[in-house]
Amino acid sequence: MQILIINPNSDPEMTAAIQNSAESFAGGQFEVVTKPTPGAPKFIETYTDEVQAAPGMMQLVRVNEDEFDAIIVACHCDPNLDAIKEMTVKPVVGIGEASMKMATMLGHNFSVVTTAMHSIPGKLAQARRYHLQDLMVSVRAPEADASACEDEELFLQLAKAAVEEDLAEVIVLGCAGLTGMDKLIQEKLGVPVLDGVICALVIATGLVRCGLSTSKVLGYNPEY
Numbered sequence: 001m002q003i004l005i006i007n008p009n010s011d012p013e014m015t016a017a018i019q020n021s022a023e024s025f026a027g028g029q030f031e032v033v034t035k036p037t038p039g040a041p042k043f044i045e046t047y048t049d050e051v052q053a054a055p056g057m058m059q060l061v062r063v064n065e066d067e068f069d070a071i072i073v074a075c076h077c078d079p080n081l082d083a084i085k086e087m088t089v090k091p092v093v094g095i096g097e098a099s100m101k102m103a104t105m106l107g108h109n110f111s112v113v114t115t116a117m118h119s120i121p122g123k124l125a126q127a128r129r130y131h132l133q134d135l136m137v138s139v140r141a142p143e144a145d146a147s148a149c150e151d152e153e154l155f156l157q158l159a160k161a162a163v164e165e166d167l168a169e170v171i172v173l174g175c176a177g178l179t180g181m182d183k184l185i186q187e188k189l190g191v192p193v194l195d196g197v198i199c200a201l202v203i204a205t206g207l208v209r210c211g212l213s214t215s216k217v218l219g220y221n222p223e224y
Contacts (some may be wrong), residue, residue, distance in 0.1 A: 095196030108170030
């Protein structure tokens with residue numbers, strides 16, 4: 001089995017971090033290849049960034065889809081996810097949708113920990129889009145932008161506040177750049193902590209094994 005992971009931004013360090021986490025989870029049982037998006041911004045932080053990333057993401061799908069069994073969009077805001085689902089018959093999984101929906105299976109509610117206050121309105125809208133607004137009790141972000149995702153203690157404290165003050169039962173790491181922090185925070189807090197990259201791999205590999213993919217009957221059928 002071969003899984004293509006699209007990093008919607010162009011940052012090589014984040015691409016490498018995603019690849020490392022994915023390879024660790026795969027454990028040699030299947031192949032993962034993470035590719036940055038050509039022509040995309042370094043980070044996906046705004047709606048404009050999402051639009052700018054779209055052509056490169058679609059190009060990656062066109063060039064690579066025949067070689068892979070499933071495709072993962074590795075940005076927690078799931079940029080252009082519907083477009084990618086529409087243009088391929090392969091299973092497509094966004095790390096935001098995967099982690100938020102898996103969180104609802106592991107507790108009565110969840111909180112998202114993200115990297116910037118600017119991201120909070122988008123996370124709230126994303127929860128509504130997935131019909132999870134009643135289960136997401138909070139979105140926690142640092143007062144100063146932390147998009148570099150280097151300060152593990154900072155994100156640990158945000159998650160701790162979500163558990164203790166918001167009564168969150170599950171923590172969702174709301175940025176692909178936070179990949180690899182899940183086990184540390186989970187060990188410290190004693191609650192499930194979800195890395196979206198891993199959640200997407202769990203779902204994508206399961207879909208491939210079951211022979212399932214996106215329905216093409218109506219909404220995702222561009223020729224209907």
